[in-house]
Amino acid sequence: MTDEARIRTSFARQGMMATLGARMLSVGPGAVAIAAPLTPAVSQQHGAGHAALAFALGDSAAGYAALTVLPDGAEVMTAEMKIHLLRPAVGDRLIARGSVVKAGRRLVVARADVFADAAGDETLSATLIGTMVPVDP
Amino acid sequence: MTDEARIRTSFARQGMMATLGARMLSVGPGAVAIAAPLTPAVSQQHGAGHAALAFALGDSAAGYAALTVLPDGAEVMTAEMKIHLLRPAVGDRLIARGSVVKAGRRLVVARADVFADAAGDETLSATLIGTMVPVDP
Amino acid sequence: MTDEARIRTSFARQGMMATLGARMLSVGPGAVAIAAPLTPAVSQQHGAGHAALAFALGDSAAGYAALTVLPDGAEVMTAEMKIHLLRPAVGDRLIARGSVVKAGRRLVVARADVFADAAGDETLSATLIGTMVPVDP
């Protein structure tokens, strides 16, 4: 199974991603993009996208970016993750772009930027960085 | 409006909380508990609860705990939040218990512990700490 | 070598701890306390203790607390650490009290509270939580 197929299979198994309407936009070496629509179902109390949506997409994009740099068959878990909410998540959808900061044997440090996309105009809405742990499948 | 009514009204306006099946268990001065069932709809790829579920409940519990210590009519936004995923979220539901570390004029530092509840046995699954900013409503 | 002797030997090898005037107050299972005087040599621009002093003591107290729960001969490195600066570090000295949140095979999550001690009155000044990695010596 190619890396991309393996990653798309794992993504498809996440009930949460389906619940949020998320889909994987792209998978490349050390770089993954995931998007989900901004709808009332994922809003906070003022109608903007919930911090947990930005977290869900950013954490997944960072985690799958980490997975692309690990040996075939590996899996990763998030050990810890930090998020800064920079601007309200308003627009049509959120797009999270994950990348790898440092890939080690024991740990992978990965990050993601989350953009609010309004009719094609993207605004940085949140930024995440955290620690992924390779685990035996 | 009492503090508790104000907080329950805000909670009820969050589409994300309804989507996750979350409900507010208790609201007290500087202490809020929120729970949601562990179902396939909020799972990660191995069937355990998704990190974003723990984040959603923990962030909300911490944020509403912060709100209980602010003047009437105030609102808070999460500026940044950190989460450690300690043990898999398996069981019947997750319960997040939020509390206030330090309430200042400009910032409130708040935290939450998230427990996996399996038939009444609770295991610490995640812990969060972050910064809330009072905002004008 | 006992755990405590091993930990005190490691501490004594840290040039930074000597430079800061830090000393280890106590070592117990999963709990370590380290203190250093608040002097102009470790101040920020307004004369209070520098954030880096609170970080240095808190990180070390958390790291050595982690070390007490690992097998003999193990060592740990800080993978990542987060600090909230809650109140100015003013008084006679800072005391950091480290403890273990979760000890795993691959990672140990540890935390520390840092208190400003003014004539015996302690005020919580900073709180830290982070990830330690066991490494081969």
Add this chain to the structure above:
Amino acid sequence: MTDEARIRTSFARQGMMATLGARMLSVGPGAVAIAAPLTPAVSQQHGAGHAALAFALGDSAAGYAALTVLPDGAEVMTAEMKIHLLRPAVGDRLIARGSVVKAGRRLVVARADVFADAAGDETLSATLIGTMVPVDP
């Protein structure tokens, strides 16, 4: 007083920076670089630079970068800061390069990368991101 003069004056008042042998390499709009030599006085137990050195330089570089984007006369305090230790701090000196992620009225999010410089070869050793609060002087 120009921004740069104001920032260099504040830096010169930090006893900790003098104790660590740190000096400010450059100050520009939203970008500050600070360096300090790697010596036994700032080492951890294996002789590499201590995590607290990377923190001290990175936190200061991020904080002063934040200050360059605030109105004249403003000051900032670190509210919270996160650091990933990526590679051992070995070489001649550490160089921290701070920049601004998002400047708001209430908060500034700033970051820093810390490089180990060995005979002119720079390796990324640590990365920090955190929240600065403008305060009245």
